[in-house]
Amino acid sequence: MSETLSSTPLPDGKDIVLASNNAGKLREFSAILGTAGFRMIAQGELGVPEAEEPYFTFLENALAKARHASLLTGRPALADDSGLCVDALAGAPGVMSARYAMLAGGERSDAANNAHLVRELQGQPNRKARYVAVLVYVGHVDDPCPIVAQGEWAGEIVDEPKGGNGFGYDPHFYIPAQGMTVAELAPEAKNRISHRGQALQALLTALKAREGAV
Numbered sequence: 148m149s150e151t152l153s154s155t156p157l158p159d160g161k162d163i164v165l166a167s168n169n170a171g172k173l174r175e176f177s178a179i180l181g182t183a184g185f186r187m188i189a190q191g192e193l194g195v196p197e198a199e200e201p202y203f204t205f206l207e208n209a210l211a212k213a214r215h216a217s218l219l220t221g222r223p224a225l226a227d228d229s230g231l232c233v234d235a236l237a238g239a240p241g242v243m244s245a246r247y248a249m250l251a252g253g254e255r256s257d258a259a260n261n262a263h264l265v266r267e268l269q270g271q272p273n274r275k276a277r278y279v280a281v282l283v284y285v286g287h288v289d290d291p292c293p294i295v296a297q298g299e300w301a302g303e304i305v306d307e308p309k310g311g312n313g314f315g316y317d318p319h320f321y322i323p324a325q326g327m328t329v330a331e332l333a334p335e336a337k338n339r340i341s342h343r344g345q346a347l348q349a350l351l352t353a354l355k356a357r358e359g360a361v
């Protein structure tokens with residue numbers, strides 16, 4: 148679908164621009180939000196380029212991405228800044244998760260990030276980690292009251308990748324309660340319990356309350 152940038156919000160207010168270029172996130176967003184009566188449009192479909200993510204907190208980067216998409220489209224926008232925080236690495240790669248290998252001189256890809264992670268944890272017995280997702284919704288670019296929701300999901304980093312679902316660090320993120328990596332989980336199962344799934348449910352509740360729908 149090709150549309151041009153628009154400066155007019157749609158009348159029913161149900162169209163939300165997803166301020167992300169990550170195909171894995173977009174799949175998960177659409178699966179959860181599509182059933183909740185909102186129409187989602189990926190920012191790429193509206194010609195919105197990647198935003199700068201210069202900050203050191205998920206919250207600030209998510210807000211920057213949401214505002215950027217809303218500014219360029221004139222529509223409400225929802226952004227997700229997320230990442231992997233590893234205890235033995237003092238919370239790294241954290242907000243740098245997407246650029247982890249690149250910042251060490253490698254390329255920007257999931258494969259390079261995963262290889263770098265395994266290298267950094269060589270000989271490290273403490274494997275505890277968590278995924279963090281911070282979602283920010285803005286009704287318009289100057290929204291003084293953005294909706295913010297956060298989710299966290301605890302797991303352990305395994306050297307051996309397993310599974311073909313999901314994206315990013317999922318083949319190396321093992322969930323003891325499920326006895327498998329996130330990439331081995333069915334997509335619906337991941338969406339029910341993941342950091343992003345939890346945050347999206349909270350965001351939806353707040354969004355519906357604001358609309359007077361609940």
Ligand SMILES: O=c1nc[nH]c2c1ncn2[C@H]1C[C@H](O)[C@@H](COP(=O)(O)OP(=O)(O)OP(=O)(O)O)O1
Nearest residue numbers: 167168169227228229230231244245314315316317
């Ligand atoms: O459920 C997840 N399963 C696996 N990996 C994940 C997940 N959630 C975040 N991650 C990783 C991927 C990426 O390395 C970084 C997000 O970085 P982040 O800047 O928020 O996203 P991005 O640049 O890929 O897309 P965008 O900024 O356009 O939304 O954390």
Ligand SMILES: [Mg+2]
Nearest residue numbers: 169200228245
């Ligand atoms: Mg990003």
